[in-house]
Amino acid sequence: MSKQERTERNERRRGYWSYRWKDYSTGYLFMLPWAIGFAVFVAFPVGWSFFNSFNSVRLTGAGFTYTWVGLDNFRRVLMEDNVYPIKLVTYFQEMLLIIPLILIFSFFVSLLLNQKMPGRAFIRAIFFLPVIFATGQVLMELFGQGAGKLPFIEQYNLEGLLRQYMGPRLAEPMLNVLSRAVIILWYSGVQILIFIAGYQTIPRSVYEAIRIDGATPWESFWKITLPAMVPFIGLNAVFTIVDLFTFPFNPVLEQVRVNMFHPQFGYGYASAQAWIYFALILVLLGIALGLTYRSVVKRGAVVR
Incomplete structure (x- = not known):
């Protein structure tokens, strides 16, 4: 040249x-x-945590001491720890039950709230109020007082029936979900608003045209409403996954915090636990986004 x-x-x-x-x-x-805040308050701590996961970190009188151990922390978490993997699997089982329930509940509630009715704005505000007031500390206090439990669990001996007919492995996560059933209501406010916003993107002329062709409301729901709402279902799935996996009663994060200050484990071991947890959440998010994208492409809503 x-x-x-x-x-x-x-x-x-x-x-x-x-x-x-x-x-x-x-x-x-x-x-x-935002970029400055992200670099200082997110990128640096995340990078430091990733570095710690490959080291044995000890807090001494002279400060932190680092000993490179490679993948040994991850091996110990997966092969030797008798507590963390059980809590991790159990919590994922619970969340895989709660997330679809929240999405289904918020979808059908938003479908009702999208109809013209007296006091519609007031009812929408009621469903969104828990998002404003139910912060982490408030939730901990409410659940500490037993406000999140359903009385019919003890009234009808549902715990005994589930353990008898489903076995302890399946009954335990289902009982934990039922004991936190109020979460489905409290954690659905944002999803309901997103779904309502999604309904507004569907032109009314489409419903009028299909009604002229003789379609029933049931057929218009399956042919028009549900396909058009697939991207919003995916968006709410991602939001719900992130929201619930940072839940204040999260036993996995609690185990990470305990091990962080444990003299036998320390920052390095706890960082390895946190990164395994983070990797599984990324896999779950990738599955949700992949299924959403494939559904949208299949319906011809995305031009490649």
């Missing part, structure tokens, strides 16, 4: 970046505070 060609290429490159900067500079400036 000649000198003139290199000069022309560099000028085109500078012109391209100048054009990009003029078009997007305002957006970049608005993103700058």
Whole structure:
């Protein structure tokens, strides 16, 4: 390549970046505070945690001491720990039951709240109020007082029946879900609003056209409403997964916090536990996004 060609290429490159900067500079400036906060408060702690997971970290009088152990922390978590894997599997079983229940409940409640009725705005506000008031500390206090339990579990001896006919392995996560059934109501406010916003994207003319063709409301739901709501179902699935896996009663995170300050384990071992937990959540998010994307593409809503 000649000198003139290199000069022309560099000028085109500078012109391209100048054009990009003029078009997007305002957006970049608005993103700058977030980028700084992310780098300082998220990226650095996450990177430090990842580094710790490959080390044996001890807190001494002289500060932190690091001893490189490679994958030994991960091996110990998966092969030697008798508590963490059980809590991890049990909690994932519970969440795989609660997440579909929240999505189904919020979907059908939002479908009702999307209808024209007196006091519709007031009823929507009632369903959203738990999102405002049910913070982590409030939830802990309410559940500590037994507000999250359903009385019919003890009234009809449901625990004994489940253990008798389903076995302890399946009964335990189901009982834990039932004991936290109020979560389905309290953790559905945002999802209901997202679904209601999704209904507004469906043109009314489509419903009018299918009604003229003689379709019943049941057929219009399966042919129009549900396919159009698939992207919003995926969005709510991702939101619910992230929300519930940072739940204040999360026994997995509690185990990580306990081991972090345990003299036998320390920061390195606890970091390995946290990264295993994080990796499983990423897999679950990837499955939810993949299924949503495939459903949308199959219906021709995405142009590739």
